[in-house]
Amino acid sequence: MNIGYDASGILGQGGIERYARELMRHVVQLDTKNTYVVLTRTRCISEIEALVAKGHNVDVRAGFYNDLMLGPQLSTITQQLQRRQWRRMMSDVDLVHLTNHWRWRPPMKRYVITAHDLFPLVMDDLSDAQFRPRFAGFIDALAPNAAMILTPSDYVAQTIADRYPKQASRIRTTPLAAGEAFKPTPATAELLARAGVAHDERYLLFVGRADDRKNIDRMMQAFLSISEAQRSGVRFVLALSGLREAIAAFKTRNATSLQNPAMRIIHDLTTADIAMLLTNAIGLAFATLAEGFGLPVLEAMQCGCPVLTSNTTSLPEVAGDAALLVDPYDVEAIRHAMLRMIEDEALCADLRTRGFERVKQFSWENTARLSIRAYEEAMV
Secondary structure, three states: OEEEEEOOOOOOOOHHHHHHHHHHHHHHHHOOOEEEEEEEEHOOOHHHHHHHOOOEEEEEEEEOOOOOOOOHHOOOOOHHHHHHHHHHOOOOEEEEEEOOOOOOOOOOOOOEEEEEOOOOHHHHHOOOOOOOOHHHHHHHHHHHHHHEEEEHHHHHHHHHHOOOHHHHHHEEEOOOOOOOOOOHHHHHHHHHHHOOOOOOOOEEEEEEEHHHHOOHHHHHHHOOOHHHHOOOOOOOEEEEOOOHHHHHHHHOOOOOHHHOOOOOEEEEOHHHHHHHHHOOOOOOEEOOOOOOOOOOHHHHHHHOEEEEEEOOOOHHHOOOOEEEOOOOOOOEHHHHHHHHHHOOHHHHHHHHHHHHHHHHHOHHHHHHHHHHHHHHHHHH
């Protein structure tokens, strides 16, 4: 069986991109029965080949058109050209796995889709009214006809089953994991200087995109409501990712709070940078409003970083009993949890130990095995 992947946009730092990379890397190592056709752009071929360790069961095909080939004003024409090219380059594929529900390609005979979340459809306070119909168009076109729907958590699986009850029997949870790069690693002086903290300063850390769902505003409010005496010189470092425009808008919107000398922002980070910042932090503050999985929780635990996260959506499912759980809408609850991390070294040591044990329950090998099983079910 030939199984196809779209690898034309998986080299970014977002959780969906990390998922696609780790999945492909482990699937091709574990499954020697099937052939994997990986489509990418010419300039990315060496990185993709290194990622999937090109061998007898991997066929990397380069030359896929860039999304901005004709510029943003002619994006509709570019998409039409991409779809024709996709059909031609994937004509011999039996099954396609669409790992990102945003990167829609014309399905072949059968396809599997990974649905990472449905927040634009099910959470009104996190949805842009103009953006929601576009998202609904993607999901409603793909999910009802998918041979299998993979989800990162049981929370997302249930959300999808509620929306598409006829597909409930074809939904499979394939939990994610922290990558091998996330391990206890002392931070370099250069990285700490970029983050605006001295080598002997303590800090709480947030890792993620600068968007409303990440609830950064409430976390900053909670942190800054702790008195300077109680904070004892602790900083709050925001390790932001995403579009530069979004980061710039976040800085403008929160200019007053960010002027406080206890606040720091750093971006343009590598995976190694994030692992170092997590290793050296007092704790990860990840009280987001909603997650389909919440990879930073496991990545922090694997680096030995205590975790504060939310008691909503998928996060309790991922964190188990190895994190402080709070209501993300309750600023006082977030404040209290942050203060406990700052003041209680015994608590942090216990969370660190629990985190190391918790993260052992997740692996990319397991994600790959469950996905391969889903491919086999999809072809029945």
